[in-house]
Amino acid sequence: MEVIGAGFGRTGTRSLQAALELLGFGPCYHMASVMEEPYRVRQWLEIAEGRSRDWDTLFAGFRSAVDWPTSAYWRELAVHYPEAKVVLTVRDPAHWYDSISQTIFRSALEQRGRLPVRRRVIRRLVEWRAPDYALYPRMAKAAFIDPIFDGRIDERDHLIEVFERHSAEVRAALPAERLLVIEPGDGWEPLCAFLGVPVPEVAYPRLNDRAAFHHDRSRNMSRLILRGH
Template sequence: MALKVIGAGLGRTATFTIKFALEHLGLGPCFHMSEVFADGRRQVPLWLDAIGGRPDWDEIFNGFHSTTDYPACSYWRELAEFYPEAKVLLTVRDPDSWFDSVSETIFSPRMQGSLEGTPVGAMMQGAVFAPFGDRVNDRAFMTDWFARRNQEVIDSLPPERLLVYNPKEGWEPLCAFLGVAVPAEPLPRVNSRDELLDASDQTEGIPADPEAAEAFGRNYIKELKAKAFAAG
């Protein structure tokens, strides 16, 4: 099963919104970091192989038609080459707003500390934190990196293959890019900062135990999917 949409946007650029939006448009299932946690005992070793230069993309994305979020967004270039017919979706937001969000959630010491010394922690270091070194808390460095990284995506792909997209724009540009009808429901808005913090509060971060981490991932997807179109 070849990917049809590759999400190049970094985590905390409405990637959970995009997951549910793409699935609603018939381009799912959509791969997201939560899917790694939900199937961690199979997925994490595959991602560690990818980090080590031995990716099996078809096995990683077996059963999926699209991607968004980490860790796949870190490999947008490789995936765009491996799936040449796939369109690329770059979700964006204000760099300072992004830094505030990641610093309080997925990059926070509590969340990452809960994974220290685990295979998931090793995957996060290789697929997420590698570009930052010890500067993950340096706002000026991180916001500059965010902007330069997104510009690299833009400069590397033909315009007809890429959509630079802020979900605040609604369904219309996304549906026009993908060649699908605009749904009657409003675009879902999920995974706010508070929702992620509330979920991780219940487990003191992401559980280190593989079985508990899988349950965390499955439950989080289920809970947010129930909210995704609740206002529609």
């Protein structure tokens, strides 16, 4: 493990994943890796519920990791991989809240309530075809929704406070030579300088806006129903 992402979801982590892979630090682990291979949900559940801390098995084959659930364990991972550098992705807290409340946390809140009939049928089909994926809500709750946000993902002021506190804690915990703080739009230069690699002759990736998030989620559900896992 050479690069650890400490930024919350919806801070440009999917773009950072693509950027790291273009720079030669791939494969890069992301929540998308969990969605694509649902057995990874059970691995994280073992960690989140305290039955495992086998980071080397979890990240076998990966040279970097970003997004949740990884970023929920940035302290442990920074200790376990002492040579790894840490990248903290941030953005305007209010914009982050607007994004996450319409994507990741919207999905989580829907799990708590009564879904429309069509969505309930799709969920049941996915649970039948991909039983590991059916554990995702439990894993997310145990890995970051409860320990980081105290389960209060429907409270705007609380979420923004947690977001700002997290950024401050990461900055305070790590020396400057080991930590890079970047925002969407910073481009290649700060990342490449931090990692000691040349700037590519392609544009910095821009991935996973809200529309893409919902499209990818629907596509993943369809894949799990058709193929199982």
